[in-house]
Amino acid sequence: MYPVTPHTKISRSAKRGSYDEETIYQILDEGLFCHIAYVLDGQPMMIPTGYCRIGNKIYIHGSVGSHFMRSIADGRRVCLTVSFVDGLVLARSAFSHSVNYRSVVLFSPATVVTDEQERWDALEAFTNHVIPGRWEEIRQPNTKEMKATMVISFTIEEASAKIRTGGPNDDEEDYELSVWAGVLPLKLQAQAPITDPKMVHDIPVPDCVIGYRK
């Protein structure tokens, strides 16, 4: 369990909240991309980016020339969010409409990773987080590419999850209304893969692409 802090204490619909590691890790592992907020000269800034989790750390990477990476490389504190929508909750009244979602909000200072093995492990985990098994079938980074890449880790210190599931909760007197109500589930789904027209060899679409789901 993560500690409940003033930053992570859930005030609205508190029963949807959780501070449990397993619940939080599951959402982090299912999400593809996160949003990272930070403060620059007193101004809120935010960037969407890929990530992966190893143990209690989140890793991101980017170019050593990236303005964002350089801005937080000083150990700046960030707020990192992973969220996805599982469905639209369509109630009888506008007011009771809602969304089924899962989200994690966490707070952590940024740490530039300098250990070469940890950097390598993070890039491997990142690739296989986005598409499991891909790392093993591609050309892995060379020295020049590793030098051009900055890896940053966030040790999860404060985190909470928030989850809504189930159908609409209408006001008692609204159930009599002639309005269809229910849930429209939404899912991020892979479409048919598009083979690069610049392929030199005739290579079948690999299993990690054909069977993709996230």
Added chain:
Amino acid sequence: MYPVTPHTKISRSAKRGSYDEETIYQILDEGLFCHIAYVLDGQPMMIPTGYCRIGNKIYIHGSVGSHFMRSIADGRRVCLTVSFVDGLVLARSAFSHSVNYRSVVLFSPATVVTDEQERWDALEAFTNHVIPGRWEEIRQPNTKEMKATMVISFTIEEASAKIRTGGPNDDEEDYELSVWAGVLPLKLQAQAPITDPKMVHDIPVPDCVIGYRK
């Protein structure tokens, strides 16, 4: 065209960037949810929430008791992002892997909307942004519900879009490698609707739900 400011100037892959209203509006209108970053006691905070656009304004709403809504109600400046992933770009090298995406980042001070007509219009536009046509078939808000709801607008002052499309760009010498490369398109898709078991009348699933796509 929005002005290019120090906050919105795109430094990495600048050719993917745009400050054009139409490009930015199209992404805002296609997205379902946004992330809003703000600064509270020097700390970066962020929340995912629904939104809609009317003209050059973004509207969000929430409970008058919401900690987030109350925090930014003082006119605080926010960074608001809408982003979605259109596909995984699977290259021959790990380094050249990428993502096809569309995103908008904008900056604006928060304004609490007090005009009753503008508040109503925002809630209507929000409902129909999430699911077009739904507003007309449900029970619209009553006085008590309107009183419990805070509507906040953000006039878009600084904004930029960033878009990546197309296949992988590998290093010249990597094209000879025996690696499948291409794009795996991803799409948020509606699944079969689940009718609320508490339905009193036998009402068919409405067109706005059956034909749903975002």
